[in-house]
Amino acid sequence: MKNYKIPNKYPHNHAPNLLLLSNGDLLCTWFGGSCEGKADISIHYSRLKKGEVSWSKAVVLSGDENRSEQNPILYEVKPGHLWLLYTAQIGVHQETAVVRIRRSDDYGHNWSKAEDLFEDEGLFVRNPPIKLENDDILLPAYYCQKSETGFLGDDYSVVKLSSDGGSTWKEVSIPESKGLVHMSAVELDNKDIVGFFRNRRADYIYRTFSKDQGITWSVPEPLELPNNNSSIQCLKLKSGKLALVYDDVNKHISPPTVDMPPWFDKKDMENVGVKEVEKPSAVWGVKRNPLVISLSDDGGRTWPQKKELMTDEGLEGEPEFSYPSLVQDDTGLIHIAYTYLREYIRYVTIEESEILD
Template sequence: MKVLQERTIPTPCVSNHASNLLELGNGDLLCAWFGGSMEGSSDISIYMARYDHGRDTWLDPVRMSDDAMRSEQNPALFRHPSGELWLLYTAQEKADQGTAVVRLRRSADEGRIWSETVDLIGRPGTFIRHAPVVNPAGLLLLPIWHSDMHNAFGDDYSLVQVSADGGRSWDAVEVPDSRGCVHMDILENCRVAFFRRRQSDFIFRCVSEDGGLSWSAPQPTTLPNNNSSIQARELDDGRLAIVYNEIAAAGRPGESAVPPWIKDREAFLSACGTIENGAIWGVPRNPLVLSTSTDLGLTWRKELVLEADAALRSVHDERGAFVGDYSYPSIIQTSDGLVQVSYSYLRDYIKHETLLT
């Protein structure tokens, strides 16, 4: 693979993170992310921008959420079987992920007009990162995890919400032995899924033999993981492509039990209780790499290094928490056969790259 073009998506925010891409029927793209002063602050909202395919430019973003009491994060874009577009995201009380609920807006006109916001999943502590998929039987599968500050989020575990009525009601299926495995990314074939790993060692993988209604226990792949989000997609030629930070914990001085966005470390650690085998934070989020697999993720081939400057620092990063941070990727293959990747660039903005396979 090779990079054909790089673009910067415009933003009014000093901090931007967790992008998600979707192609529209006319070849335009939508990109959603969260932005504001800092992750976990009440001014964090969901933003969305449209790439005008005909003019080859990203248009100015639109603010899609505005709950002054909550930090709104992790947007996911989904084409519902009805043809509607869905924008899903989480909404929590400031930095307390244990209060998060999943919210939803819908569009029937390719993202120009959106419905009012409703709570899709109201159980406190429910988090998402990836969009639902539709299994061969037509059921919606939405991967979630229940976020828990105990062990500094090291006790999180994954589930799949299953809906047989288009999303009006949901049943939960637990992923066995998934402690620490979150951000479950179910591929559209519903045969394999990949996880971010809280303990910052490897990307984990599990499989399903029944269209995603039950899953094997997650097992480590050969790909390192730094407790940062990953995303994978199946390409038209049958290969799986995954974008991730190719680095794991190794006892570096910056590694910590405290997430980088937490301002009051002592208060956070007091709320966590005794930390045993908790999450590992502070592992650098670089390099950002794209790899492919021809055997459903059992073995991988490195294709491309997207970013690798470990020393670059944003002028907005006063605490030095996000030096060399290129993270939270989204990857899709568009109808023209090209691969589109977006990711957080030092949290300054969302970067968009177009790749030739």
């Protein structure tokens, strides 16, 4: 397993997503600036050219002076033609977010101006779209809604489906998905689609499935895998197994030490309408380590193989290793990026055989 630091421009860096291009280049996008939720947060990306070992200097791809731009994802519609999707919100108010899109027709070297992809406000994305066996594009998304605390917790998940290359979209709700967000979707060999969720309640990762190309979905059910109210991502490997990267901890294993996100200034709670309640619908403050990768050979029902990617050994406090993304190249090598201490994006490569050891 090899580790690298992706170059960055600003002190706060978070939420990477990887895209392996058809020309062999590897792109990583994330958001950076002074602090999450601030108006200077913008979308960045770096490129690892095919055959090279050093990532390019970070490039800023957006810059709305009035909104915090977050959660970027990349998608290659056809060779060389890319989408960059991301959210843009007012301050920490995720219920004001819109999903924006920029397009490139030269493998991401030049980009169109930003446009709002959907009219909906409060819509968020995190994990990338997938192309289904019927050529539809499925984009996981979720609506941010204030809970009784006045902050996040009552969010619910949907999928956006397009049969015309993204010109028009149909929305399908995931039943009983309150508090379940960041769905990561994969299509299995039998054409079933499975999705895995981050859980605002910080207990377990949840799983749903669709047998009709995303038109209807099962009620999500918990796995044995823990979740700490932080992001996860899943990938179907060339071997047919599923690989899932996540923080191997939840509120039961490590009770939270604070009651709001680490980037939230509690002094401003009253100013933004946040109040304390006895049993909030979202649990914050569970540590975000260790980061692990697990394998499943039964469509994500069980995950018998597990390997640690990053632990807190030798580091003070409760260091954060979070928001993973993973892709696999033609040689079978697995590429992983994740947030390291919110200071920079760390890039890791690992062979499937290393996970099985």
